[in-house]
Amino acid sequence: MNVERLRILRELADRGTVAAAASALSLTPSAVSQQLKLLAKEAGVTLLEPDGRRLRLTDAGHALVLRADEVISALDRAAAEMASYGNSPRGRVRVALFPSGAALLLPGVLGRLSGSGTRVDASDEDLPASSVSALLADYDVVLTHRDDVAPATAAMRIEVVPLMREPIDLVLPPDHALAGQGSVDVRQLAEERWISVRGGFPVDDVLLSVAAATGVQPRVVQRINDFRVTEELVARGHGVALMPRFAVVHPRLVRLPLKGVKAGRIYELATRPGAHRLPAVAAVIEAFRAEASQVTGNA
Missing domain, CATH: 3.40.190.10 (Periplasmic binding protein-like II)
Known part of the structure; x- marks a missing residue:
């Protein structure tokens, strides 16, 4: 089978559409489609099937993508090994x-x-x-x-x-009622206003664990993915937040470990x-x- 056609198949698997694969490879969609048809002919099986207005991999197509990974990886290793015999960078x-x-x-x-x-x-x-x-x-x-x-x-x-x-801690402004404690039990946080991140990230996952432990849905007032912004909002009293321990740099914030949930990333x-x-x-x-x-x- 032609290696470049295997690369095209892998791009389709990675990117989901013929148009996206063509863009990544600097080819036209028709050229990608033609190469995939030739690859299916070489393989002797159907690799793609219609899925509405798009194409999806068949079981044979998925299996060939795995083999394409192995072939391309082996070729990359061979190129790296040959380069090591010269003076080229690694x-x-x-x-x-x-x-x-x-x-x-x-x-x-x-x-x-x-x-x-x-x-x-x-x-x-x-x-x-x-x-x-x-x-x-x-x-x-x-x-x-x-x-x-x-x-x-x-x-x-x-x-x-x-x-x-990396542990995830509670961060508070210095005048917060809980700031003088050595740690915080999550049940003490049921009524707080929260500054969190977008869903799907570890900090928000920990906040969901806090909700499960307290039985109270957190009141999220802002969702910010930039921790520097989050720190400024907390420091000025706009809410409390959960932050990864090594990401906290604001000199005025109080950082406290949580009790009652497993909090880390x-x-x-x-x-x-x-x-x-x-x-x-x-x-x-x-x-x-x-x-x-x-x-x-x-x-």
Whole structure:
């Protein structure tokens, strides 16, 4: 089977539509459709079937996408191995990171990789863990986070490396009635006004756990995904918030651990299956692991 046609099939699986796959590959939709027809002819089975006005993968198509992952990964490893015999850099690794995780880990990761020949092209992507599969269509490594009790991000076409756990704490203005306590029981928070994040992110998942423990639906007055904005709103008395421990930098805020719920987020690195065997990707993963270990060890 033609490798480039396998790449096209994988793009379709990643992006969902012929038009999106064509745009990613700088091809026309008709060219993509023609290549997929030729691939089906080579495979001897139907790979796609109509689904309304779109196309979807058949069972055989899904199976071939998994094999396409393996073939393309093997070719990438071979290219990396050949490059190691020359004087070329170890390669470019595209990394997506959620913003607060990037602020915490990326500077140290770049420092650890300085002079190694591995180049990191980093982009901030403020998306929930459910979007990892889509992000891997454009990135080699995705730093993601999930709630303590949420299932791991790993799936059939996603491999995951656990990095660290970060507690999620309550943040209050200094004049709040609870500010003098050493910790806060969630039952004390039933009547608070909350500044939270959009749904699907770990902080909001913990707030749902608070609701389950108290039996009271939280009164969310603002939903802001930028923690710097959240800190300013809390500091000026517009509500209380849950924030990851290492993200709190405002000098006036009081940070208290929660009692009564499991409150934390898990950092994970997601890649395509087998990508960790590429030298450049392996170097990036190791740099993240070392930096996460240092952060948690110094906490």
